[in-house]
Amino acid sequence: MAVSFSRSSEPLQQHGRLRTCDVDVAQQVVAEVYEPHTLTPVDRKGLDARLNAVQLGGVTLGYLTYGTEAHIALPASEHWYHINITLAGSSLVTRENGERGTTRGMAHAAMLLPHRAQTIAWAADAAQFALKIPRADLEGHLATLTRTQIAGPIDFDLVIDLDSRAGKGLLRCIEFVRTEWDEEGILARNTDSRRQLESMLLTNLLVAAAGPHQELLQRTDETLRPSTLKSALDYIHDHAGDLPTSADLAAATGVSARTLQLHFLNNLGCTPSQYLRGIRLRGVRDELLYPRSAGTTVTDVASAYGFHNLGRFSSLYKSVYAESPSETLRRARSS
Known part of the structure; x- marks a missing residue:
């Protein structure tokens, strides 16, 4: 997951919500996007708060940095899970029960629970992807995946290991979402595709996070x-x-x-997702072999079957059929 943190290419820059050196303004805007908290910069004059954020169904994804060392007190809300994926720098997170965890850039994320008060100490160079997920959505997704009733908040472990296989999968998923919005991809505009992407994000998060829910997932x-x-x-x-x-x-x-x-x-x-991908791929090939009109394009057909990243789609198609999708369409037209 390659991310540049220069001011000219910071993630989700086109979706800026906040650019301020004012502590009160920063606290107010971040609270509106996420939820009420107390922001205390170590150096008020050094604050350079920046927040870029987008909405994916019920999930909020934002790039957040304060530009200075800061402390945040987040009370229990009962309504939201927050996941802070540390992209650069570090943070120290403490739960009200005394549990503490440190996150470092591209290595860890912190899971903030809805039923616990938490404090976060941001290093001056810290930058994070901050996710806000409705409690009902995440717990409902776990219930659907496991066919089990979830009676209360999920007691996730505090720190998610992003170097694990599942953690890397979560990073790839987040980066894909970020790229779609930064490049104004079709997933950022298509409601049905957003639904699939939101489900994929929640599944990756549940698999990557440690905690007692893993027993349900593995059962x-x-x-x-x-x-x-x-x-x-x-x-x-x-x-x-x-x-x-x-x-x-x-x-x-x-x-x-x-x-x-x-x-x-x-x-x-194969897995269900691999089987589904094969069905979709065969559907694309049939459409290209027997185009419905002279105006049929590879992009239109691929998008209709849910392949929105044309580069990845073309590579997959060629690996299966030993020719590019454009070659298939061109051959069909010539014959």
Whole structure:
């Protein structure tokens, strides 16, 4: 995940919400985007607060830096989870129960819980991606993935290891979201695609964060109905154009996402998402081999099947069909 922190290329710069040296203004605007807190810079005159933020469904993603050492007191709210992904510098986070954790640039993120008061000490050079996720959304997503009722707040561990395999997956997901907005990609404009991206973000977060919820994610149903795989395959084929998520499949089949994944791997040798991608890829190829009109383009067809990053799509297509999508379309037209 390559991120530049120069003033001319900071993440989400086109979506600026705050540029100020005034402590009161900084506290007010950040509170409006996230939630009420107390901001105390060590050097009030050195403050250079900057916030760029976008909305992805119920999730708020913002790039935040204060330009000086600062302390933040965040009371319990009961409504939101906050995830501070440290991009540069460091921070020290303390929960009201005395638990403490340090985050460092591109190595850690801090998970702030809705039912705990927390304090954060920002280093002067700290810069973070700050996510705000409604409690109902994250807990509901976990419930759907695991087919389990979630009775209360999830007691995530304080620090997320971004060097782990799952942590790197979370970083890639965040970077993809950031790129779409910075480059005004189709995901930033398409409502259906935003829904899929939000689901992917929540899933990656739940997998990357440590805590007692991991037992739910890893649990598999002891009894698998013979019809489970068929139901999943039918749902994928019937809804491929809607880009169903792992949560959609879990809800449709009545088993956890983990159980469904193992069922696919044991019987088909692939995950549900890989199977869906294959269905979408074959749909694109059929459309290119038999174009509906003279005006058919690779971009239009790929986007219709949910492939919005054309560079990655072209590489994937060529690896499967030994020719580029444009070559397929050109050959179809010539014949």
